Amino acid sequence: MRVSPYEQPRIWKYLLLAFAVVIASGSLLYTNYLVKNIAQSERTRAQVWAMSIKQLLSSDDNDSYTYPSAVRDSLTVPAIVVDEKEDIKFVKGLDSTKTYIPMVASPGIKITQKYDPEYFKKQLTSMKGQHAPIKISIFGKKYWLVYYKDSVLLTQLRVFPYIQLSVIAIFLLVAYTAFSSSRKSEQNQVWVGLAKETAHQLGTPISSLMAWIELMKEKFNAEKDPLIAEMENDVRRLEIVADRFSKIGSRPVLETHSVYDVVKDFVDYFRVRVSNKINFEVAGSPSLKAGLNIPLFDWVLENLLKNAVNAIEGPGSIKVSVFGSKTKNQVIIDVTDTGKGIPKRKFETVFRPGYTTRKRGWGLGLSLTKRMVENYHNGSIFVKDSELGKGTTFRIILKAVQQESLVEAEA
Structure with missing residues (x-):
């Protein structure tokens, strides 16, 4: 392995x-x-x-x-x-x-x-x-x-090794914590710098591509051509990706959005770029609102949907359900697939950096997803349930903005 x-x-x-x-x-x-x-x-x-x-x-x-x-x-x-x-x-x-x-x-x-x-x-x-x-x-x-x-000496000798080991353990714990924090801080600075530089480097070619697309529309009178429209969508997607990298290391601004609309827009974009053997379904109410940073939240959805697509071997379905809870003032998003499932003992492990079941995977997708949901959107994400051979449901919980507009649904 x-x-x-x-x-x-x-x-x-x-x-x-x-x-x-x-x-x-x-x-x-x-x-x-x-x-x-x-x-x-x-x-x-x-x-x-x-x-x-x-x-x-x-x-x-x-x-x-x-x-x-x-x-x-x-x-x-x-x-x-x-x-x-x-x-x-x-x-x-x-x-x-x-x-x-x-x-x-x-x-x-x-x-x-x-x-x-x-x-x-x-x-x-x-x-x-x-x-x-x-x-x-x-x-x-x-x-x-x-x-x-x-004797007093023998009594002290019985206790001494436990005191000694406790002192050593406390010292090592403090030293390890300080060293790990310093090392992690240095690594974060390197990654933040690399991400921002990558976003800066992507800016010029993306702007050029947008200009070339506009020239193609004018030259070939192709304002409504579906192929050029999809090219334009992909370039805009590249802009969003570059914007994500430029925001790494800074606190994102959350704005009030309809969670259902944000989810549906991304699923519509994503479905045409994967196998047509997989059926997508989005259910919920547009009245459910939460504080979102759309570029980062799209990244969350992208990681979950890619993970679901990779788990499905052959034909299958992916359903995204958006519902709320009046009593807890929450907006809940369930992403359910019909893939191979996750063993129960791995429910927490899947969110750790480095965990992957793919030969060429780095095991960072779900780890980043958890960080973006919890650290940037003040929410939570976990594996709600999973059964081997039948599928998995990931659940995201966000704080609702307008409690009176919540639609009660079964969890």
């Missing part, structure tokens, strides 16, 4: 996105590997701490306290030791300001202190949710349980 130049940047974007996902996945996997190793190391230290407590409780020799005490005091992870009834016996690495609650007393009364039960209850619940306890035997048949939780 041939890849158009407009599809290539999109493919590169997908490849870069896939590469970014691989890097992010690798970073998360390596961080998880480090987290597991540190977590295992902390559990080992917690086990050693538990054994040091057991050693201190079971030893009667004061001289043997030195090493177990040093081991006990070296633990860096928060821990709580409880007995069989879950009464707290020892704590380590917790907030010292939460260890007790000062009781306010009157003068002459001794101040008593006690543990903060709510604080330790929350800490113990948190530890139970993180790790399985370490069981140590105390005084024969009795046992204590050592609960602990991750």
